[in-house]
Amino acid sequence: MIPIRPKASGSGSGAHDSNNKQAVHTPSPSRVASKPVPERQLRSPREYQIDQLKRRFSPKETVDPSTGETSLVFSLKPSDPDFAYDLEKLECDLRIPAEYPSKVARLLVRNKDIPRGFAVNIERGWDRLVEERKGLKGGTLLTVMNALDRGLEGFLSEEKKETVKITVFKDTRHVEGQPQDVIGKEEVIKQPEVVKPVVQRPYIPLEIFTRDQIAEAKARRAQEVRQLEARMSRLPLYHKSSDGVIYTLPLDPKRRSSLPSGLQSVHSVQLVIPLLYPLQPLRVLLNDVDANEAEAVEELFTQKAVEQKQMSLTSHLNYLATSLHALAKQAAQMKMEEVKAAAEQVKKEEEGKGRKKADEEAKEAEHVASVAGDGERGHVHAIPRPLEWTLVNADGSSESNSDSETDSDEDYEFIDGEGNPSGPTPGTSLPTATPERGTAISFPSIELHGIELLQVTLLSLSIKCNRCKTLNDVTNLKSDVEKLSSCKKCATSFSVRFRAELVHANSTRAGFIDLSGCTIADMLPSSFIPTCGRCSTPYPSPGFVSVRGETTTNVCRECHARFTFKIPDVKFLTYSTASSASLPPTTGPKRRDQKLGLHAGEPLPEKGACAHYKRSYRWFRFSCCNKVYPCDKCHQASEDHVDEWANRMICGWCSREQNYRVENCAFCGRSVVRKRTGGFWEGGKGTRDKVLMRRGDRRKYRNKKDGNKVNK
Numbered sequence: 001m002i003p004i005r006p007k008a009s010g011s012g013s014g015a016h017d018s019n020n021k022q023a024v025h026t027p028s029p030s031r032v033a034s035k036p037v038p039e040r041q042l043r044s045p046r047e048y049q050i051d052q053l054k055r056r057f058s059p060k061e062t063v064d065p066s067t068g069e070t071s072l073v074f075s076l077k078p079s080d081p082d083f084a085y086d087l088e089k090l091e092c093d094l095r096i097p098a099e100y101p102s103k104v105a106r107l108l109v110r111n112k113d114i115p116r117g118f119a120v121n122i123e124r125g126w127d128r129l130v131e132e133r134k135g136l137k138g139g140t141l142l143t144v145m146n147a148l149d150r151g152l153e154g155f156l157s158e159e160k161k162e163t164v165k166i167t168v169f170k171d172t173r174h175v176e177g178q179p180q181d182v183i184g185k186e187e188v189i190k191q192p193e194v195v196k197p198v199v200q201r202p203y204i205p206l207e208i209f210t211r212d213q214i215a216e217a218k219a220r221r222a223q224e225v226r227q228l229e230a231r232m233s234r235l236p237l238y239h240k241s242s243d244g245v246i247y248t249l250p251l252d253p254k255r256r257s258s259l260p261s262g263l264q265s266v267h268s269v270q271l272v273i274p275l276l277y278p279l280q281p282l283r284v285l286l287n288d289v290d291a292n293e294a295e296a297v298e299e300l301f302t303q304k305a306v307e308q309k310q311m312s313l314t315s316h317l318n319y320l321a322t323s324l325h326a327l328a329k330q331a332a333q334m335k336m337e338e339v340k341a342a343a344e345q346v347k348k349e350e351e352g353k354g355r356k357k358a359d360e361e362a363k364e365a366e367h368v369a370s371v372a373g374d375g376e377r378g379h380v381h382a383i384p385r386p387l388e389w390t391l392v393n394a395d396g397s398s399e400s401n402s403d404s405e406t407d408s409d410e411d412y413e414f415i416d417g418e419g420n421p422s423g424p425t426p427g428t429s430l431p432t433a434t435p436e437r438g439t440a441i442s443f444p445s446i447e448l449h450g451i452e453l454l455q456v457t458l459l460s461l462s463i464k465c466n467r468c469k470t471l472n473d474v475t476n477l478k479s480d481v482e483k484l485s486s487c488k489k490c491a492t493s494f495s496v497r498f499r500a501e502l503v504h505a506n507s508t509r510a511g512f513i514d515l516s517g518c519t520i521a522d523m524l525p526s527s528f529i530p531t532c533g534r535c536s537t538p539y540p541s542p543g544f545v546s547v548r549g550e551t552t553t554n555v556c557r558e559c560h561a562r563f564t565f566k567i568p569d570v571k572f573l574t575y576s577t578a579s580s581a582s583l584p585p586t587t588g589p590k591r592r593d594q595k596l597g598l599h600a601g602e603p604l605p606e607k608g609a610c611a612h613y614k615r616s617y618r619w620f621r622f623s624c625c626n627k628v629y630p631c632d633k634c635h636q637a638s639e640d641h642v643d644e645w646a647n648r649m650i651c652g653w654c655s656r657e658q659n660y661r662v663e664n665c666a667f668c669g670r671s672v673v674r675k676r677t678g679g680f681w682e683g684g685k686g687t688r689d690k691v692l693m694r695r696g697d698r699r700k701y702r703n704k705k706d707g708n709k710v711n712k
Contacts, residue, residue: 049142050070052141056145057072057075058074060073068097070095070096072096078149080150084153086241087114090152093110096141104134118158118161121155121160125155129144218275220277227312228247245272246271251266251268253324254321258329263289266286266289268288271313284302284320297328301327315534315559318537322537442510442570443503443568444508444571446565446567447565450532451532452532455531457500458542460477463494467492470489477496477497477498481498482496483496495517497514525545527542527545533561537559539554539556546567551566552564613630617674618649618672619649619650620660623646624643
């Protein structure tokens with residue numbers, strides 16, 4: 001092996017660097033071996049290169065018999081995995097002349113979806129590649145085609161070439177100028193053509209924006225487009241155009257049955273987002289619908305988008321899905337108004353023609369009368385009846401006598417030109433609010449985050465019989481539907497009716513409950529339907545099941561906004577009318593007011609303790625029946641099913657419902673379990689058994705002779 005030693009910096013001509021470790025810097029031309037060329041290519045290069053293309057692309061071959069030119073039609077798929085254009089295949093038509101390689105081959109692009117200007121760029125790129133490899137040995141059509149594949153993206157990115165479309169018109173002026181004096185043929189009389197008036201559209205100047213406006217619009221468009229792609233790109237009907245302007249998105253209208261028949265088949269929409277959105281208006285195109293009905297709806301949506309520029313793309317799409325039926329209805333009304341206006345215009349024109357004709361007839365009659373020389377002219381003129389005389393009685397009869405002037409105006413009403421009363425229709429009244437009677441249910445400290453409205457759809461209550469004071473359950477109460485039942489112990493019948501109201505930021509009342517034969521004890525887990533505060537879309541039925549003290553969090557099905565609601569407390573308040581209210585007795589013992597349900601801040605009965613566990617100051621809500629009991633033994637004594645683990649509790653000191661805690665309340669902080677004492681009296685709250693009491697407690701030996709043992 002020959003070691004390589006660098007030359008000294010001062011030796012030689014200095015053309016090479018001292019750090020260059022190449023043994024031979026410039027090889028001798030006699031030692032360079034050229035690439036071997038197959039003998040068949042040297043003998044017949046045209047057939048050899050055509051066979052190469054056949055093996056590579058499997059083209060469709062045709063030969064022109066007159067010129068001997070060979071045409072190879074095939075598809076070239078771009079090999080670059082990061083190809084920037086939406087081009088699946090390049091349809092190529094390679095024309096190889098019979099004198100090849102003395103005459104160069106030509107390439108024609110046959111893609112119909114590529115504009116002719118860009119196709120010309122590709123064809124000229126092929127010509128440049130052929131010229132570059134013309135003098136090289138071993139350069140074949142296949143190598144040029146591979147070079148075209150590598151440079152295809154560059155050719156398409158060039159500026160589009162200007163093209164000219166040539167249209168051939170046949171000159172028929174010599175035929176039209178021939179005389180029409182042929183015997184046996186009728187003379188054709190040309191009618192004058194009706195020239196349609198050219199409607200001049202008003203000039204709309206091009207709107208000019210500043211650089212700051214354009215930069216702000218581009219930044220907002222990029223942000224909202226990213227949000228739209230993140231939420232919609234995984235859906236099956238999603239598609240994005242190559243220029244990023246048109247997005248095909250799925251569309252599910254809320255009230256599809258209320259849409260016209262031509263719009264009920266819509267399942268997707270094309271959202272056209274201009275490059276300068278929101279400076280330029282947003283447009284939509286409904287797919288698979290009637291074009292006549294969809295055009296008016298699309299125009300209305302564009303007007304709404306121009307008015308509400310602060311809305312995002314997702315909000316616009318949600319508005320279209322929820323209000324498509326309203327837009328269709330508005331478009332139908334506008335179309336009816338246009339038809340009515342056109343009919344009125346035609347009617348006015350006909351009336352004008354009739355009036356003109358009547359005037360002509362009157363003039364003609366006057367002329368005839370003057371010619372007759374009668375000398376007598378009529379002096380009676382017809383005066384139209386005043387509007388004030390056209391009166392209708394309340395019973396529908398009409399009067400025109402002079403006696404009617406003395407009647408009061410209250411017995412009559414004016415009528416319009418079509419015979420319809422112009423005043424208000426009797427018997428109609430504005431809708432009133434829910435009557436305030438019965439027992440109101442409200443959520444005083446309700447927390448609504450991202451929720452516009454909250455409605456109780458299915459209410460479940462625990463009621464107490466007025467006769468035997470037994471608790472009964474009434475579940476799934478719907479609004480304005482009365483439910484009849486009977487007590488499970490004494491069989492006394494009772495009825496419950498719920499009248500729902502909407503809960504929002506300014507009203508915590510959920511409705512009224514009409515009771516008969518019972519009173520309310522507590523609210524059981526019920527169903528709630530929230531309305532999103534961002535897109536005003538109600539959550540689909542049946543909603544969420546929640547109870548007092550529980551926090552419910554979810555996202556909107558339309559705009560995917562997060563919302564939360566929590567009901568810390570439930571309050572029942574009895575509304576009594578003046579007729580049903582009775583004054584309290586002036587003498588005798590005062591009756592204790594009965595409280596409905598649980599009241600936050602007040603202790604439970606016996607502070608939550610029961611006969612089984614006297615040191616437990618809380619109630620438990622069992623998940624098997626969603627009812628509250630002091631302990632599992634009380635649950636087994638009242639219910640006929642096996643109890644399940646309770647994960648919620650109600651504090652016996654403050655009556656607030658919360659998640660299960662071991663020792664203390666999360667709101668008031670007091671202990672819900674009394675700990676075992678240390679054997680002392682502790683003011684009556686400790687040990688009372690003198691056998692278990694400590695010797696140090698003086699009550700252990702009180703009233704005994706050996707009381708001196710305390711000092712021992």
